[in-house]
Structures are given as C-alpha cells and as structure tokens.
Amino acid sequence: MFNRAQMVLVPVMAALLASACSTGGAVQIGGASNLAVVPSDSLPAPTAGDYAAAARPFIIGPYDIVSIDVFGNEDLNLKEIQVDAGGRITFPLIGTVEMAGKTPGEAARTIESMLKGRYLRNPQVTVNLTETSSQVIAISGEIKKPGIYPIVGDMTLLKAIARAEGWTEFSKKREVLVFRKVGGQQYAALYDAKAIERGQYADPELYPNDTVVVGDSQARRNMKDFITVVPPIVGPLIFLLGNNN
Template sequence: MTVLRVRKTSHRLTVITLALAGLSLAACQPGTDSIVPAGDAGYAAIDVPQGDGVPVRYLLLPGDVVSVQVYGEPELSVAEVSLDNAGMLNLPLIGGVRASGMTADDLSSAIEAAYAAKFVRDPRVAVLVKKTQLRTIAVEGEVALPGVYPYVEGQTLLTALALARSTTEKAKLDEVMIFRTVDAQKMAGRFDIRAIRGGRMPDVALLPGDIVVVGFSGPRGAFLDALRAIPAIGIFRPWR
C-alpha cells in the first residue's frame, strides 16, 4: 500500500496543534469525568457497533462520481455525474438531489421518489458508484512510521496502527487519541489499545480524515497534558 510520508516539520506542527487543542478543551470543560458516558454508553453515543466496529456501507461524499440509470427512461439516465462541493447531484427534470452522506441504495430511493412525485409512474432507479475521491487518515505520535495513509472502507483503529508499523516502546497505550470532524463539528476521544486488543472493548471504526495520535509514556510537557485533557476512555466528545 502506498504511504504518503509526512515531512518532519509538518509532523511537529501537527503534534503542537493537537496539543493546543487538547489544552483548550481542558480549560473549557473542567471536571467532566463524572458526566461523560464511558464503556457501552460511550460507544452508543457515537453509534459505533459493538463487535468489530467496521462500517458496512459506503457513504457518498462531494467529488464522488456515480452513474444513474432510470429503467425504461434513457433520456433521464446519466452515465457519469459528480457530486458537487455541496454534495448535490444535478439530474434531468428534477434538478438538484442531495447525495452526500447517503449510500447508493439510499440515493436510488431518493431519486425514485423525486421522479415519482411529478414525472414518472413507478420509476426504478439504480445508482452505481464509479469513482471516489482519495481519502486519507493520519497516524501521529509514538508509532514506528507516522504519516498519512489512504483510507479504505472497513478501516479501524487497530488496522491504522498496523499501517504505522505499530506503537513504540515509549507509547502510552491507554492514551490513544482520535480527532475527527463531522459536518464542521470537531470531536475527540481517548481509547485504550490494550483493552481493545484484549477484547474488553470493541475496535473503533475510522472515518476519512481521522487523525490518530498515540501518547507518550513519560512526561513530555504540554503534549502529555493535551492527551490527558479528554476525560473518558472509549468515547468521542465534541470539543471547540
């Protein structure tokens, strides 16, 4: 698998940025340990399946290319159409259809409903994903090979660490951070790799754009403080 290497300067800037974000969280959310859900409640809060934590359906994103076939209506079928920056498709007669965040089957149903409302009796629509945008995840901190890696469907925290050649001897395995942005909302969570490897907690499904940061086992100033700023293991928590 191709690895997109991160330069040393970029790596340092990323670590500093994440440390400052964690310190900001600590200042804004004092004493949250007792109210933040943990364990099963924490996983349920972000809708991560118990078990292997692997996403089972591909969700469309802006820039993806799909084909839309309306059976028996060749003039309404489109061989290739891209989702625009807002995640919309522009189709004959019905115009804009929101597609971002939907599966191909969900989008087929939405298009069928739009055509059935005014234009076609009992339409049957098939959507095929033809091209997806390059998606990546980043793995930083105490791993053997930090860098930016291509995201593939079904990727988890453990597989991401495997791509980075696993953790170093200095890694603090109960302070593995995931930073995530969903619909412009920034989120973060802390996970215990030992518990996941031992089967005591589920693996964590990753999304494109996730940043994984493995903490240090010894005092390293502000960065260690940033890792300790997230109060609960095994959850995501909105942060600003």
Template sequence: MVSIFRIFPILALLALAGCFSPSADFPRGEAAYAVMPAADPAATRSSYRIGVLDTLSIRVFQEPELTFDQLQVDAGGSINFPLIGEVEAAGQTPIELSRNLERGLGKRFIRNPQVVVGVVQSAAQRVIVEGSVTEPGVYEIAGSSSLLESIARAKGVTRVAVLDEVIVLRTVNGQPMGAVFDLQAIREGKAPDPEILGGDRIVVGFDLLKGAYRDLLQAAPLFNVFRAL
C-alpha cells in the first residue's frame, strides 16, 4: 500500500531543490544596474546599435574607392576598412562608427574626411526569452528594448515564475556577463527597467516547489495520495 506519508520525502526533496538558485553568483540590486543600466530617458531609444553580421553601407565624400554599398560586420563584430584596417563596429551607432572612421582616415592623409554609415540589413537585433514565460522564443527588437517590453513579447510570465529571479545574460567585449533583476519591483516602479540589447538572453526563474505542487494536482488520478494503490 502507498500512503500519503510516502509522498512526504518527495516533497521535501523538491522543497530543497526549490531553494537552489542558479543566479547565486550574479550581481543584484544596485550592483546589477552597474553592469546593465536602465535606458537613459534623455537618450533616443531609436539610436540603433550595429550588431554582428549586420550589413552596412559606408560612403566617404569624394572618395569613391572608399565607398561601399554593402560591407558586412564579421562574426567578431569588426569591419576591415581600406587604409585603416580592422575597426570595431558592433555595439556602436552608425554615427559613432562614422566618427571613428573619420578619425582613422584623417590619420591617413585624407583631409577632413566626411563619412556616412547606414545599416542596409540587420542580422543581430534579437533577444532570447526563456524560462518561466508563456511563449519562450527569439524576438526581434528595434535597436534596444527594456526588460518589461521583452517579457511582454513572450506573453508574460507563468504562474510558477520567480519574479525576483530574472536573469539577463550578455556578452561584452567577448566576456559573458549576467545580472539578476526583480521584475515585480520594476512593475511597481520601485526599480528602474533595465535596457535590453540585441543578443541578450533573458531567463525567468522557475519555482520548483510551486511547479511540483501544480504537477501533483494535474496528475491527481495517477498520484492519489488518499487511496492505496
């Protein structure tokens, strides 16, 4: 016979598992915002930041040999430009890259170079939203987004989500970084809404104990603890 008392050890183990936090080593609170700050309200959200494998157009005034209708950013985030060599492009706005190219060309005997950079095709402005959300997946963003907006794209969190365990993962200068945010505090206006960039990965925590109880209730015909098997 199987009684309710045989279920207790299982629930106890699940309770212990529910205490495990994969985000234990990531910064929280103010330290999290130091790593991944909120969007600057004074800045324009439409400032597109170039991503890996984006296709650019680069025009240098009165220099046809230095003008390209299409030039792709490589997997390392750089472009190889004549007279200058390798130039970091990923993470910069088109205007910022234009200014960097002008400075580089100015050192190569081109007087007062005028450079215009455009984005022909975007390849990297996507974020991954996974974990305890209604519709996990890959979502496109226009330049940048916010954590609340990104969660909304995934149709919100599930009933077993841990709202103070929302992890944002990002690669900065080739180095993986992570930070933990409190989604409930952000919703209530008690904490800033961090900026989300193309290439970010968002993981919403899952309460194992809540999930276990939910699964037990859904599987009641199979795990009926009030009757002998």
C-alpha cells in the first residue's frame, strides 16, 4: 500500500524518534540526500492546486455519486448518478457537465447556467454528494482494519485510527507516520499518538490522499510483559522527502 520511499523511511523514523526522546527533540540527519527536517510543528495543508479545487471537504471527484434536483422539474432530477473517470456526467437537455474539482454548490451553478435561457427561465438546481470515492485516505501498518477510508467532514489522525477500528495489541503508538504530497513535494510527519491522547499536542487534521502508517512494536511481540517507558516527543517531527513530480 505504500511505496519504496515510505518503506525505507519507517525504520529511519523509529531511529529519529529515539534520538528526539533522548536529546530533548534535537535531531540530526545524515545519509539520504533527499531527507530533511522541516522547521515546523505540523504538516502543511494541501493547496488548491493539489486538488484542482479551492474548497474542502466536499469536492466532487471521479467515481463519486451525486444526486441532482431541479426545482419544479421532476423529469430532470437524477438520483445517485456516478461521475465518470474523467470527472463528468451526462445531464438531460444539456449533455456533458464537468463535475470534478467543484463543490456541490459550484456544480449546481454550472448546471443552472447551462439550463438558463435555452431550456428554463430561472432554474434552481441542488447537487448533493451522496457517496465519495475520490476523497480518501489510506491507513496501513499495525492497525485492526487497514484500508481505504473516505473523508467526509473533518478528519483527524485519532479519528482515522478509530475509523480503522483502532490499535492492535502490537501497535507502536509512538511511531505513527503521515505522508502527504503538497505542491509536488512529498512530506512525512512522525507523531506520538500517546502524547496526542494525553492532550500534550493537538490531534492533527488529515486531508484527502494522505497515507497513515502505524508502527509495529516488535519488542511487545517478543516480550509481551515487558514495558518500555519512553518520554513522549513534544511535537511531531516533519520531514521533506523531496520532489516526486
């Protein structure tokens, strides 16, 4: 589910976490030329260009399912029509309508403008996003139910873990990674979920196309009754992995 760069980064993150805990958060990195610590306490939020749309979270994308109502014109109402792979639908009278990258409100205004004058005097259109396949996050690693999960509304890291049915016996809560691409740059953040649960820093917000990887506590597999006490990191460690364009 995650690529080679992510697989390589997991053990690197574990070593960095140990370094951060033992040195009070100071981290020095050598080796990989495309790995750098970003002086920030959070991952950057995706920009409009990362989604081809300015608003969040309700953005229509390929394979999403929408319902369209035209007030007073039941023959034009469409229930649960799927957006095609190119981000379009076919609508009665007006033909092809570009839907991807628009909010439901923007899509409604587009349909109104295409209907107005030629077919209806003053159309009133409502578009509802009923099911999304395009706004998703991937959750993998040591979690009860890895998979692809939709984002509708606000989604945080702990909410995403709960959506995936929570931690396993061997989850390493202090090694939770979030990968994100912003403006062609690939970022990664290392979070201590135990510290977040204690309220020591904020539960980070997730965005569509994020990948969450939960670490595996090999020590607990080998010695289930052995407890290692590691001080939580003060905040997340943010990494810039390089340009993946």
